[in-house]
Amino acid sequence: MEDTLTVYKASQLCKVSSKSIINWIEAGHIKAYKTVGGHRRIKLDDLETFMKRQGIPVPNHTPANANKRILVVDDDPIIVETIVQALEEDEFDYEVISAADGFEAGLQVNHFKPDLIILDIMMPDIKGNEVCRKIKSNPETKHTKIIVLSAYLDDDKFTEMKSYGADMCFSKPLPLPQLKEEVARLLEIA
Secondary structure (H helix, E strand, C coil): CCCCHHHHHHHHHCCCHHHHHHHHCCCCCCCCCCCCCCCCCHHHHHHHHHHHHHCCCCCCCCCCCCCCEEECCCCCCCHHHHHHHHHHHHCCCCEEEEEHHHHHHHHHHHHCCCCCEEECECCCCCCCCHHHHHHCCCCCCCEEEEEEEEEECHHHHHHHHHCCCEEEEEECCCCCHHHHHHHHHCCCCC
16 A cells, blocks of 8 residues: 555545545545645554544555646635535545645646646736647647637637647636546546
């Protein structure tokens, strides 16, 4: 088993919902910490201690998972938290991180090497079309899938963003069920 678990992995091991794990963390029953991006992580030893204390059988191995990496880029922390939480609690156990600006997003693309980027194109320091073009023209990142978000997109803008390499475009307010379906489809999981 890995030493650090996502909420979803912990929920699989305990055979409960992700929300139950979050509730147990918030109630202080399971020790956990938050990453810089605000994602909950649980040390395996802490989860096993909790499971033994509660009489939950401790499996010998973690379930197989896709381990697909997703980068969420948006300067609105509420939108980021909503997307990250929805994806982390998804059945496919994505590894999700976030970036609040173009500089941080560039660093994360190079270091985290996401399989998929969810990108708000209307941020102060980002030109969405440039980001799409750079990612799709780089041999190392050209296979990265890109989902574009914006409150100000119409059909012409969608077409333009797709010409720059966006794989899918969504208008805000965000339809989370549709977003989750598209993420799974683009990552060829569903």
